[in-house]
Amino acid sequence: MAEPVSGITAVPDEHNSRYFHVVVAGPSQSPYDGGMFKLELFLPEEYPMAAPKVRFMTKIYHPNIDKLGRICLDILKDKWSPALQIRTVLLSIQALLSAPNPDDPLENSVAEHWKTNEKSAIDQARQWTQMYAKSSSTNNH
């Protein structure tokens, strides 16, 4: 780990070198601040010609992330380029936490909440962060 990206770790699975255990810290000045979000990242056979498959394992209240943790992010779909790295993908995901985009929703109810009452939605997201994204990081304290 010569130059770790701050707030992001990715450790390959000991049994499957294509599978990574990822932890992303919620960005400050976002409702996810203070949370440690677990993700799984899998490199398909076609990688790097096909995008890695990334999914949130920690529950998160976000208009572009659905109940199953699937992420709506263009570079993971049609905007993928083989020149992108895992590192850039994870940074983009972290950025998505800072800038939710309710106009391109994956989880409609959350997006609707965001659009009708942003403050309440953000509160909800903060609550979820407290509820789901804190416990796993106890060993960090």
Added chain:
Amino acid sequence: MVDLAREAFSTNNFSLAADIYERTIRENGPTSELFLGLADSLARTGLFAKAFETYTNAYRYGKVTPEKLKHLVTGLIDTVKQDLCNSGNTTTRKNCMFTCGSCRGLLVDPVTIPCGHSFCRKCLERDVSKTCEICNTVHYRLKVRQVKSNVILTNLIEKWFPNECKATQLKKEGNDLFAKMDYKNAIDVYSQAILMAPRDHLLLSNRCHAYTSLDQFQKALDDAEQVVQLRPDWPKGYFRKGRALYGLGGYEDAAVAFLQCLALDQKVSSAKEYLSKALDKILSVLPPDDPKAYALEQRANPTILRQLVDSNFSQKSLLLPDRDIQSTVTDLARIVKDTITTANSFSSEPTPQGPWSSGKQREPGHKCSSENGSGARRKSLSESKQLLNPPEELHHEGVLSQMMTKYNSLPDCSDIDHAELEKKTLPRTHSPLSRKRTRMPSTTQGPLSPTHSSPNKVLKGTTGKDCNDTAAASSDPMGRGASATAATLTSPSGPNSRQTSGMEPERTDIEDLECGLCYRLFFEPVTTPCGHMFCRKCLDRSLDHTVTCPICKGNLAEYLAERRQSVTDAVQTIIEVYFKDEYAERCKVNDEEMIELAKMGGEQQSEVPVFVCTLAFPTIPCPLHIFEPRYRLMVRQCMESGTRQFGMCMHTNDEDGFSDYGVMLEIRDVQYFPDGRSVVDTIGGRRFKVLSRGKRDGYNTAKVEFIMDTVVEPQEMQTVNELQTELHAAVSTWLSKLPAFDQARVIQHFGVLPALDMQISSPNGPQWAWWAVAVLPLDQRVQLAMLCMASLKDRLVALKKVLNYINRRQRR
């Protein structure tokens, strides 16, 4: 008579023309025009000694303008060209690294054109012929404006040649001033730039031009001499020298210089023009104390004439007959050959630490060697030899320390402690390990004054080798990328991290030459029209999926349609020269990959790539439309590795995905569509049984065992052949009963029914039987069952059953 001579001349029958002119002069008496015609004819036959004599006669009898000397010029150039061809020393050029193939200067705004050669954008825009000056490829459709600059080359040059880049900026300023005819200030600016990049021949040449424009010919000549010495292979340098000499009144030397220029590039029209003018001066204007008057009196006396001409040539050996015609031409040939040899053997590459960088290493007294042209030539030849040596030799001892002084400037603050430490352990000596790659990023380069290139600190000693090793170890093939990608996730990339890890120049340097797709050192680097570089194979693979640049998403449809493959010469050479060990390692990895691919299907039991699509049969053609990315890759790998074959299996709905039996397809031809799809013409080969299934690079593979028919026992031979005869006839009947349209389609697709084969020579059995299995309207399961049978007799029996069934149905 004269008409006759003219006609002979115009039909290139020069010796006949000369004969007629001579006779006419004898019979009708001399005139300037006749002498000129005779001289032209002589010149074109290559008899220069006699031609010169005759030209002087022409001058004596009348007014001759320089334009009239064009045949002499043509003749001289022809001789020079001939000499070029004879010596076999055609203008093959060394591979360029940082230099433009056109102006031979450091690349400014480098553009890589489809043939893989790189030029300054300006140089390309100037050349309307669209012909690559290095490989002579004509790029009809090239639109220079639409081609973006080569990003890697631009970055490398900015980083490795910071001073020269600044000098280039100044050159532009100077050129602007020059264009405004403000020669004086232009000279000032050029001079500043020359202080920074004393070995930049373009700067010197431009200053020379400015001096010439101010009629300061001696200064111009000094610059021109340097230009010629720096770049003996650059035609324009000789032209500049010739112009200066011409201005100084040294017409003979000027003529030699112009001829040297034309020997390297016969298209330079201004050199032709000035060669005529110089020759005109030589032949017409004679000083008053010259033996001309005497000569004129003694018209008939050739010795006097010879003296006359001799006295006008300081370069006696060149143009005039002091001995005999033969030796004159030989001398001329020698000078030109010298020029060519020097030019060809001259490696015009600047090295980042080398001759371009430090003005101090200019040998004393190398300036102003104008008094002796051949001496200068000899010197520049030896210099060029020195430059030709591989970099190891170049970077020893003195040169090494010089380059150290240049590139070891202050690193950023975070490194100071480390640097201090090293300074103590390695006080001003250099471990051989540090060899050449001691460049620091240009961001760490201080202000650009010549004095700056004095040693500040001696950086980096023993760390070099270690870095080397890690760089090599981190190379991992793309696609099995777990470890490689893990490494990239954590490894430094981007300019910021580079500064923090600034103590590892070797590592950062090699990163400059890494493919953005596989994170390895470029292998067969290609450049896109958007100026980005990738390994050829990496880009091909990316193009299988999407026709855009992986870095900028620029459209690469044209690149793909033209099926460009040309390696970017400059970067390839840089890698070979500066990253020799890494390149060797990279070649090894590539070879291993190719060997692995080439092994496919080679032995009785082996791993083969599998195309999952349909059933194929031995000896039966199987045309395929390839459009899926993974199969594009598969076909390409089959072709590149030379195996030219892959397995074909039927699709199944179970978890295996494809049938347990299949047939090898041998590729006979591949036709590509502009969008990368292709039609592959294949023919069935060996049958195989799948032992285990695997994957590679996204397509299926299988470990297989090849199936061969058991040899027919002699006692069964008769039964088998009787069956064959009967069934062959039955198939033939079946075919004849088909509607004409269907028959035609069968024949178009599968060919006519093959003849009987009583010898049964092939391990696949007779060809006609496979033809029947492929053509008859059978369920795929039946076909597959027949494919697996290793007994010809069983197969024929099965065929008989289905034929009976089909015939019954056909009768109804």
